[in-house]
Amino acid sequence: MSLPLTAAPPASRWRLERSVFLWQLLLAGAVLLLVAIAMTMPDQLANPDLFFLGVAVVFGMTAGAGVIPWGKVNKNWTMVVPIVDIVAVAVLRVAEPSLGGSLFLVFPVLWMATFFGLTGAILGPAISLVTLIAGLFLIDDPSSSTRIIGVLVIPVVLVFISTATYLGTRKTKAQRVLLRQQADLLESAFGRARQDERTLDQVMNTVSFGVVAVNRFGRPTIVNSTYRRWLDAFGTPPSTYFPATDYGEDGVTPLAPGERPHERMLRGESFDNTIVWYGEPGEKRIALGMTSRPLTNAEGQREGAVMVSRDLTAELDAIRARDDLVASVSHELRTPLTSILGYLELVLDGESIAGADREYVDIALSNADRMLSIVSDLLLASQEEHVGFLLNFAPTDLAVLAKQSIQSLKPVADERRISLLLTSIGSPIVYADEFRVRQVIDNLLSNAVKYNHTGGRVSVAVIGDEREVEIFISDTGRGMTEEEQKNLFQRFYRAESVRNSTVHGTGLGLAISQEIIRSHEGDIRVSASSPAGTTMVITLPREQEEE
Numbered sequence: 395m396s397l398p399l400t401a402a403p404p405a406s407r408w409r410l411e412r413s414v415f416l417w418q419l420l421l422a423g424a425v426l427l428l429v430a431i432a433m434t435m436p437d438q439l440a441n442p443d444l445f446f447l448g449v450a451v452v453f454g455m456t457a458g459a460g461v462i463p464w465g466k467v468n469k470n471w472t473m474v475v476p477i478v479d480i481v482a483v484a485v486l487r488v489a490e491p492s493l494g495g496s497l498f499l500v501f502p503v504l505w506m507a508t509f510f511g512l513t514g515a516i517l518g519p520a521i522s523l524v525t526l527i528a529g530l531f532l533i534d535d536p537s538s539s540t541r542i543i544g545v546l547v548i549p550v551v552l553v554f555i556s557t558a559t560y561l562g563t564r565k566t567k568a569q570r571v572l573l574r575q576q577a578d579l580l581e582s583a584f585g586r587a588r589q590d591e592r593t594l595d596q597v598m599n600t601v602s603f604g605v606v607a608v609n610r611f612g613r614p615t616i617v618n619s620t621y622r623r624w625l626d627a628f629g630t631p632p633s634t635y636f637p638a639t640d641y642g643e644d645g646v647t648p649l650a651p652g653e654r655p656h657e658r659m660l661r662g663e664s665f666d667n668t669i670v671w672y673g674e675p676g677e678k679r680i681a682l683g684m685t686s687r688p689l690t691n692a693e694g695q696r697e698g699a700v701m702v703s704r705d706l707t708a709e710l711d712a713i714r715a716r717d718d719l720v721a722s723v724s725h726e727l728r729t730p731l732t733s734i735l736g737y738l739e740l741v742l743d744g745e746s747i748a749g750a751d752r753e754y755v756d757i758a759l760s761n762a763d764r765m766l767s768i769v770s771d772l773l774l775a776s777q778e779e780h781v782g783f784l785l786n787f788a789p790t791d792l793a794v795l796a797k798q799s800i801q802s803l804k805p806v807a808d809e810r811r812i813s814l815l816l817t818s819i820g821s822p823i824v825y826a827d828e829f830r831v832r833q834v835i836d837n838l839l840s841n842a843v844k845y846n847h848t849g850g851r852v853s854v855a856v857i858g859d860e861r862e863v864e865i866f867i868s869d870t871g872r873g874m875t876e877e878e879q880k881n882l883f884q885r886f887y888r889a890e891s892v893r894n895s896t897v898h899g900t901g902l903g904l905a906i907s908q909e910i911i912r913s914h915e916g917d918i919r920v921s922a923s924s925p926a927g928t929t930m931v932i933t934l935p936r937e938q939e940e941e
């Protein structure tokens with residue numbers, strides 16, 4: 395932003411009056427000195443009357459300069475004082491040229507060049523020249539060469555002084571204007587900074603998340619009102635910005651020194667959504683999701699850190715309530731299901747039914763069986779700390795499992811004209827739990843079909859090397875964003891786009907699959923995913939390490 399060039403504001407009235415009086419006082423002082431010198435040689439004065447007329451005029455003007463309210467009259471009128479002074483000094487020179495009083499012309503000339511710009515700078519020496527020449531005719535001996543030279547030399551000196559003063563004053567004035575502009579700029583920048591700070595402060599205290607910022611010495615610079623309220627609820631004194639104890643994600647393990655979020659923030663660590671509980675277990679408490687980043691200055695040096703926290707209590711409570719519900723529902727379903735299974739087996743064991751009826755009951759039995767295993771998985775997934783799977787390890791042919799899985803999914807794939815392809819390279823035998831690994835391949839294949847486009851492709855490649863066997867399951871489906879890939883293996887997670895579509899699912903398939911593969915000391919991950927499709931990989935070691 396550039397400010398318009400503004401002249402310095404007019405001097406205040408009082409300043410003007412004081413300045414007129416001071417300039418005049420300077421001359422009066424000099425004249426007083428001249429009078430003192432003249433007193434030592436009263437008889438030698440060429441024209442005592444004229445001398446005292448000149449002195450009287452100077453002193454009269456001094457008195458006038460002191461009493462006239464110059465601030466109230468037009469500023470140009472003040473020029474009268476130095477002009478009269480010039481005449482008075484010229485009179486003094488005429489009265490006694492040898493006293494050198496004409497040098498005192500410097501005072502009014504300086505004054506005029508300083509105060510009245512170019513006009514003053516020209517008028518001062520010009521009037522001096524005129525009065526000096528006029529005085530020449532009044533002097534007894536006008537032809538005296540030294541006096542003539544004086545009349546010529548003095549105005550030249552005065553012109554020089556006047557010009558230098560005028561230029562100097564102009565420069566000073568310009569500098570003053572520049573300084574004032576810079577001061578204005580600085581003031582407005584300060585004003586903006588203060589306003590920004592106020593806005594930031596108000597925003598910080600309006601938002602519903604907690605904000606803590608520290609400077610590079612670790613002293614807090616922001617503790618917003620939301621965060622302060624949370625701290626106050628647990629009796630944290632205002633002098634600190636963290637509670638006495640905080641607990642980890644499980645809500646019961648106190649965080650070890652060095653692991654606490656504010657300490658990690660002070661170390662300049664970056665972390666996202668770390669869950670921390672404030673408040674003692676069993677009492678009123680709050681779960682916070684904390685995110686921290688170091689702050690840097692323009693040079694990239696660390697200038698402190700900021701930590702933002704979100705209240706996750708309701709969210710975590712809701713997740714717990716959902717898990718509880720799923721656990722109790724699946725648990726309660728198991729009892730009647732087991733009973734149904736038992737009776738259906740009884741029916742099949744007997745001879746009472748045959749033909750189509752037996753086939754129908756057989757189908758009912760296999761579906762009830764499948765339902766039981768689904769319900770068991772639901773129960774397993776909803777338990778926070780379950781003991782894991784009971785696995786029956788045996789040599790397992792993964793190519794055969796993949797083939798079976800493809801066969802069972804074929805009807806669904808055919809319906810949507812999705813082709814299924816299997817390739818196998820190297821030995822596909824691993825030491826694993828056949829039932830569980832099949833479940834994993836089923837889950838991945840079902841996803842590859844479910845999230846594929848009509849007419850798409852799914853290819854399965856089983857590739858064995860010396861130590862491990864990898865199963866690649868690629869589809870030509872919708873793919874996943876980076877964010878979706880991060881959460882993929884979380885229980886009940888379903889991508890936003892999928893949730894709003896007609897494709898059904900519980901969001902448990904991958905969570906269960908990961909658990910199964912991990913208990914095989916293997917790995918399951920996204921190998922690649924783009925809007926053109928996804929490739930998932932399962933890695934299984936050939937042998938289980940000896941426990």
Ligand code: ATP
Binds near residue numbers: 901905
């Ligand atoms: P289910 O428990 O019935 O398997 P689901 O398929 O929704 O339900 P997961 O198999 O765990 O659950 O998958 C989780 C989410 O990951 C899916 O909802 C989907 O958004 C995404 N996803 C998984 N596989 C793929 C894939 N091959 N292509 C695109 N998105 C996928």
Ligand code: MG
Binds near residue numbers: 841899
């Ligand atoms: Mg699935």
